[in-house]
Amino acid sequence: MKQQANLIRAGQVIEHEGRRWTVLKQQIITPGKGGAFIQVEMRDLKSGNKTNERWRTADTVERLTTEEKEYTYSYTDGTNLVLMDPETFEEAHIPTELLGDAAPFLQDQMTITVDLVEGEPVALHIPATVVLEIAEADPVVKGQTASSSYKPAVLSNGVKTLVPPFIEAGERIVVRTEDGSYVERAKG
Structure with a gap:
């Protein structure tokens, strides 16, 4: 199915130059001079190679149905x-x-x-959030308020993240799977 290049979104699968690509990121760029274009980072489904491609917003691409x-x-x-x-x-x-x-x-x-x-x-x-336990967390610095800054911590899966000062090792927290960022304390 043909669609305009400016409608490309991350997660879509497109056909380009006879190969299938999954779209990782897209960004519309409007330079100071000339027309806007769309910059797309995509991965080849067969080889796994990544590439960047640019299209004018009026160009069309072949989107595959998933x-x-x-x-x-x-x-x-x-x-x-x-x-x-x-x-x-x-x-x-x-x-x-x-x-x-x-x-x-x-x-x-x-x-x-x-x-x-x-x-x-x-x-x-995978789901947008998961519950994980804090394996290591720096101790609270005296005088540091909860709103001031986050401290480094290591999750039970080995991923490093930043958490509020009141979170300690052994606590379970909700984490965003997209970037490993802290969402909230786990309930229950």
Whole structure:
């Protein structure tokens, strides 16, 4: 399906120069002189290579239709994730690199949404937030107020993040899987 280049969004799958690409980032740039253009960072589905492409906003690109299917994460087997179809209980082996930076946030029995193009997996999406325990946190500096600044901490999955001064090691917090940032204390 043809669409204008300025409608490209992250997560979409497009066909360009005979190859399939998944869009990682897009940005509309309006230079001081001349027309606006769209800068797109994308990854080749076959080779995994990344590239940047620019289109004028009026250009059209071929967008491929993706089908979403939910799976339950079972375990990691080498370079593949083993996912189970909750309806048929069949296993699917999908390359771990489709997860990208979200890989450390994967948890047992997590529901993962897989984008498929003609039955082939092109992208994985995990929930926007997860609950993790703080493994290490710097002690509170006397006189530091809760609103002033965040302190470094290490999550139970090894990811470094910044947390408010009142959060201590052993506490469970809600973390954004997109960038590992603190959201709130876990309830319950």
